[in-house]
Amino acid sequence: MQHVQTLIVILLLAACSPARANPSPALADWTILVFMNGDNNLEPWALSDFYEMASVKSTKNVNIAVQLDRNGRYTGAYNRWTETRRFLVKKNQLPSPDASVQNLGEVNMGDPKALEDFLRWGMQTYPAKRYALILWDHGQGYRDISDTGFQGDFFRSARGMPFRSVSHDDTDRDQLYNQEIQQALRAALAGKKLDLIGFDACLMGMLETAYAMREFAEVMVASEDLEPGFGWAYDKWVAELAERPGASSEEVARMIVKTYPQAYNPSVLQPDETMTLSAIRLSQIDPLAAAVSTLSDAMLRSLDTEIGAIEAARHASPAFARDHPKKGDQRFHHVDLKKFATEYQGRTRNEDIQKSLAEVIARHQPAVIASYAGPVRLREGASGLAIYFPAGRMAYATDVLEERGYEKSNEVYPVAFVREQRWADFLHAYFERVP
Template sequence: MMKLFTTYSLTLVLFVALLWGCTKEDGPCPSPAARTLLVYMGADNNLAGDAWSNIGDLVAGLRAAPGNTHTVVYLDTPQGNPRLLEVTADGAKEVYTWPEQHNSASPEVMRGVIERVCRDYPAGRYGLVLWSHGMAWVPSTATDYFTRSRSRAGDGWPATKYFGQDDTPGPRGYLETEDLAAALPDGRFDYILFDACFMASVEVEYALRAKADYIVAAPTEVISDGFPYGDIVGELLAAEPDLKAVCRTYYEHYAQHADARYRSASVSLVRTSELEALCDLKARLWSSALAHDPAVFADFDLAGVQRLDRYRRPFLFDLGSIVSRLETMGAISSAEGDAWRYQAARTVLYEAHTPVFFDLAIGECSGLSGYVPVAAYPDLNAYYRTLAWTVHDQQVDLSNTPPRNN
C-alpha cells in the first residue's frame, strides 16, 4: 500500500519541531483535553518503515477528527533516539527526544512514557494503542515454537508483526505478559488497541483486565501495514468511541483489499469486566473435564481444534473450539457448553475473521485464543502455570497429568 509520509515531509516535520516543542522542561503544556490518544510504537526492529507509514495515516485521519484532543506517538526505531511526536492534521512534531537509546520493550520505559504523556497531555479520558511485534502469552525463551512449518514458510505473503521487541542497542528485549501488566497503570485507559499479532489471547487479556475497559486485538497474525489509522483515528478520539466500528473498519480494510494477498484478518472486541467470570467458568469446566478423564488435556488431540497460528508446533487455538471439542468428547455436558457460550458472548462483543489467514483455514473463531497444556509441551506448560489465567487451576497439575493407557 502507498503511504502518505515521505522523506521530505519527515524532514519538514523535524524542522518544525525545533520551533514548536512542548514539555514540562521546555515550556507550557497543552490545556486539558477531552481525550489523549497514546500510540506506543515499539519499532526498534524490522517494522520501522511501517511505523512512519502509520504516522502519515494518522496525520491524514486527524483532518476529520474531533477537536480538543491530543494524539501523541512514542516512537523508538533503529535510527536515532526514542522520541515523542505530537500528531495533528498539520503533521507530526517532535516534542521530546530521550538523551540516549533505551529498551522500548521494558516495563520501566513503558511506564515512564505513559506517565510523561499523561502529565504533559492531561485529558478527561485516555486511549492506548500498543504497536509492535507480539506473541500472545508465550515467553520469548520458547524459540523452538517460533519456527514456521515448511508448508507455511513460502514466499509471496505480506509481512506480519507481533508485540514488544526491541533490537538495539542490544541484547534484544521483549515484554513478557507479566511485564506488560506491570507496566500499565490500572484504570487509566478506557480502551487498549493492540496493533500486533496474536494479542487476542485470553491469557494476555485476563492479565490486563484491570488496565482498560475494552481491548481490541487479533487472535491471529496482523499484516505489518497494521490498522488503517486514517479511517479509525477519528473514532478512537471520540468521547464515546464506537469500538465495534473500529473493529469492523479494520476487518473490511483487509477482507475487501484490492490486493488478494492482503485479504487476511481477524479482530475481536473484549469487555474486560467479564473476563473474571469467564475465568471462573473455565476453571469449573476444566475440573469437570478432568473428573471425566484425568488425561483429557495431556492427551488432547490438537488436530481436532481450530489452530490460530501457523507455526510448526502450534500453540494458539480458538478458545471456543477447545470447549466445543470437550463437549463433543463428552468431557463436559451440553449445559456446561451452553453456559460457556453465554458467558463468551458477554465477554467478546465483536468478532470477525476472513475464511483464511494467508494459507491457514479458519473455519471457526470465537475472538479469543487459548492454550491446551498437552503432555508434548512440558516446557510451555511450566510457564503457562505461572499465568494469572490459570490461578484457579492450580488445584490440578495439568502438565503432569498421566497419559491415557491404551
C-alpha cells in the same frame, strides 16, 4: 493624611481578595497513546501507520501522542534517525526529528519503566476524559525464537529466552512480558483504569492476556492470529473518532475492529484470509476465567472416560499461526476457546461437563464485544479469544516458546492466569494420558 489612609485600605482589601485562577484547559474527549516500537524489522510499517494517523484532521477533542523508537536499518527515511522520540500527531505531520516534541535518546522499549514513563507523560501532558493505550509491535501471545527474516511478524531471541512477549527492541535486545506490562500499568495508573488497551501486534488476543489486563482497562482490542505488517487502519478509525469524539470505550473498540480489514486497498492488496481482531469487555473476564476453571475441574474428574472426546474436540479446533513462517510449521498452540467448547459439546454425554461447557459459552458471549475473522478463520470458528492448548504430550514437550510459562511453579515472568486458575492443572493431567 485622609487620602493616604484610604489608599492603605484599598491595598489591604486587594491583598485579601482571592487571586483569579487561570482557567484550566478544556479536557480533550480522548487521548490516544501509541507505544510504537519500530526498533526492529517493522520499522517501515511504523512510519506507514504514523502517516495514517497524520492523515486525519486535527481536532482539540482527540489527541494522538506517539512514542516512536526506530532502528535505522530497515528504512533510510528522515536521515535514519534511530533514537526514541515523542510526537503529538497533527494533520499532514511527518515523523521527522524536527516535528517531535521530545527527543529521549535511545530508550529500551522492552523495559516496563519506559512504558510507565510514557503513560505518565501522556496522561499529564494531554489530559482527557478518556484514554487509550496501544502497544504497537511484534507479539507472541501470553509469553521468540531466532530471526527468520520475514517482513512482518517474526520471531527473534532477545534475552536468549524464548518467552512469548510483545514490544521487541532490537537495539537493547529486550521485550515486554505480560507481567512487566502489568507492573508498568499498576505504577502509572495507581488504581485508575484506562478506557481501552490495544495490542496492534500478533497473537495477543488470548484469555491469558485479557486476564492479565482486566484490572487496568475497560476494553482490550487484540488479534487471535498473526497480524499483517499494515496493522490497524488508523486513518479509518481515528477519523471516525474525530467525527464522534464522545464515543465510549466500547464504541471505539468496535470502530477499530470494523475498520481493520479496510487497511488494505483491494486494488493493490487483498486482506489476508486468516486475519482476526476482537474487542474484549474486560469486566467479563473474571466470570469467563472462573467458568474455564470449573470446566477444567469437571474434565479432571472424568478424564479417564473423557480423554477420547477431549482429544477429538482439540483436533477439531484449528491452531492459529499454523504454517508460519513456513508450510507445515506449528510453533504456536493457541486455539479458539469457544470453538473447542462447541466441538466438545457435541462429543460428550457427561452432564457435569455439558453444564460446564454451556457456562463457558454463555460467559464468552458478553466478554466479546466484537470480532472480525477473515474467511478462512471464520469458517474455522474464530470467535474472539484464544487459549493455550497443545494437542498432546509431545506438542507440549517440544514447545520451545513455552519455557515453563504453563508451570504453576515458574517464577520467571509468571503468568497470572496459569497461577490463579485451573486450566494448567487440566492440561498437565491431559498431557499424561494422551500420546
